[in-house]
Amino acid sequence: MLKKALVLICLSALPSILHAQATPTEKKLGDLQVGAGISLLHPDFGPVNYEGYDFYFDFDFRKHYGIEGEFRQSGMGAVSSEYERNYLIGPRYVFHYKRLDPYAKFLIGRGVFNFPDNTANLAYNMISMGGGVDFRAFKHVNVRLVDLEYQKWFGYQKSTLSPAVLTFGVAYHF
Numbered sequence: 001m002l003k004k005a006l007v008l009i010c011l012s013a014l015p016s017i018l019h020a021q022a023t024p025t026e027k028k029l030g031d032l033q034v035g036a037g038i039s040l041l042h043p044d045f046g047p048v049n050y051e052g053y054d055f056y057f058d059f060d061f062r063k064h065y066g067i068e069g070e071f072r073q074s075g076m077g078a079v080s081s082e083y084e085r086n087y088l089i090g091p092r093y094v095f096h097y098k099r100l101d102p103y104a105k106f107l108i109g110r111g112v113f114n115f116p117d118n119t120a121n122l123a124y125n126m127i128s129m130g131g132g133v134d135f136r137a138f139k140h141v142n143v144r145l146v147d148l149e150y151q152k153w154f155g156y157q158k159s160t161l162s163p164a165v166l167t168f169g170v171a172y173h174f
Contacts, residue, residue, distance in 0.1 A: 030061040037169020041074040050074040085112040104131040144169035
C-alpha cells in the first residue's frame with residue numbers, strides 16, 4: 001500500500017516538474033498613448049484655412065490592432081467666431097518598422113460647426129479616414145510626425161462638408 005501511495009505522489013508531481021517554467025503573473029493588456037497636437041485644416045468652406053489643436057489617445061490591444069479617439073478644435077482664431085470641432089473614435093491598424101509606427105484609421109463621430117458671426121451652431125454626423133506615422137523618440141515619448149485625415153460631414157447645408165486635416169503632435173506612452 002505504501003508503495004502505491006509513493007508512486008501516486010510521484011506521478012502527481014510529474015506534470016509540475018516537467019512544466020518547471022513559471023507562467024507570468026502579470027500580462028500587459030495593451031499599449032496606450034495620450035497626446036496633443038496642432039492641426040491645420042482646409043475646411044472646404046471659404047478660402048481661409050483653419051488652425052487649431054487636438055487631443056488624442058491610441059490604445060493598441062494587439063500588435064497591429066487598436067482604437068483611436070480624438071478631439072479637435074480648429075478655427076480662424078481672433079479673426080472670426082467660425083470654427084469646426086470634432087469628437088471621433090474608431091479602429092486603427094498599426095505597422096511596426098524599427099522606431100516608426102505607420103498606421104491607418106477609420107473614425108466616426110460628431111462634428112460641430114459654428115457659423116460666422118455666431119449665426120448658428122450645428123452638429124453633424126461624420127466619418128474620417130486617414131493615417132500617419134508615429135516615431136518612438138524615447139521609452140515614454142512618441143512624436144506624431146504626420147497625421148492626415150479626410151473627413152466627410154453628412155447633412156451639412158443639404159450637402160456634405162469634406163475638410164482635410166494635417167496634424168503634428170507629441171504623446172506620452174504608458
